[in-house]
Amino acid sequence: MKKKLKEIIKKYGSNRSFLVPILQDIQREYDYLPREALNALSQLIDIPISHIYTVATFYKAFSLSPRGRHQLSLCMGTACHVRKAPQIRDHLVRKLQIEPGETTPDLEYSFNTVNCLGVCALGPILVADGEYHGQMTITKADKILKELEKKERTTKKVAADEN
Numbered sequence: 001m002k003k004k005l006k007e008i009i010k011k012y013g014s015n016r017s018f019l020v021p022i023l024q025d026i027q028r029e030y031d032y033l034p035r036e037a038l039n040a041l042s043q044l045i046d047i048p049i050s051h052i053y054t055v056a057t058f059y060k061a062f063s064l065s066p067r068g069r070h071q072l073s074l075c076m077g078t079a080c081h082v083r084k085a086p087q088i089r090d091h092l093v094r095k096l097q098i099e100p101g102e103t104t105p106d107l108e109y110s111f112n113t114v115n116c117l118g119v120c121a122l123g124p125i126l127v128a129d130g131e132y133h134g135q136m137t138i139t140k141a142d143k144i145l146k147e148l149e150k151k152e153r154t155t156k157k158v159a160a161d162e163n
Contacts, residue, residue, distance in 0.1 A: 004029060005040050016045050019055055023062060032063040068103045068110035070148045073127040074136075077116035080123035084137075088124055089113060091138045095145065108152070 008025045012018035022045075026037050033056055042049040056062045074092065076085050089100065092111055098104055100113040117125045122134030128144050 001034070001036055002040050005037055005044065009041070009044055014045055016047055019045075019047065019052065020059070023052075023056060027062060032066050035064075063110075066103060066107055068107050069152065070109045070129055071127075072109060072111045073117075074100075074111075074113050075115075075117045075119075075123060075125040075127075076113045077120065077123070079120035080125060083124050083135075085124040088126070088136055088138055088141055092141060095142070109148075 005026065008022060008029070011025070012022055022041065023033060026041070027033055030037065038052050038056070039049060041047070042052055056064060072092065074080075074085060074089055076089065093099060096104055096109050096111055098109070098111055100111055103110040117127065117132070119125055119132065119134065122132075124134075124136040126133045126136045126141060126144065128148060133140065133144060
């Protein structure tokens with residue numbers, strides 16, 4: 001891990017002012033910010049670990065724990081809320097058996113709620129792996145989960161066939 005971290009830091013000339021891009025690269029590499037990487041980063045660029053954690057927790061884009069292969073975000077803004085987003089949230093909580101902000105134990109899904117996605121006219125909105133799905137219903141949410149599972153099985157089959 002330390003070797004990869006040194007490569008990332010080298011891109012920025014060990015410049016402390018590039019902390020956010022460095023953290024972005026670390027997250028891109030590991031899909032979250034591992035504690036060991038943050039501790040090593042603190043030593044390598046001489047920034048207090050408390051400052052690194054302040055930055056990492058300030059930006060919602062950063063995750064301090066492993067995230068699922070599939071990212072789900074449900075808008076809970078006013079327009080989505082009045083169009084039954086809470087019922088969709090409750091359904092996804094039951095279906096995935098996790099609360100918003102959590103990841104399934106098998107690391108397949110991470111589920112979050114957000115305050116607004118800025119496409120209120122299409123609400124409720126569910127973002128699945130970066131793809132926006134408007135006028136969401138429980139039935140549509142189930143269909144999206146099935147499509148993600150199918151995509152996952154296909155990816156695993158292709159990988160197995162290549163080996």
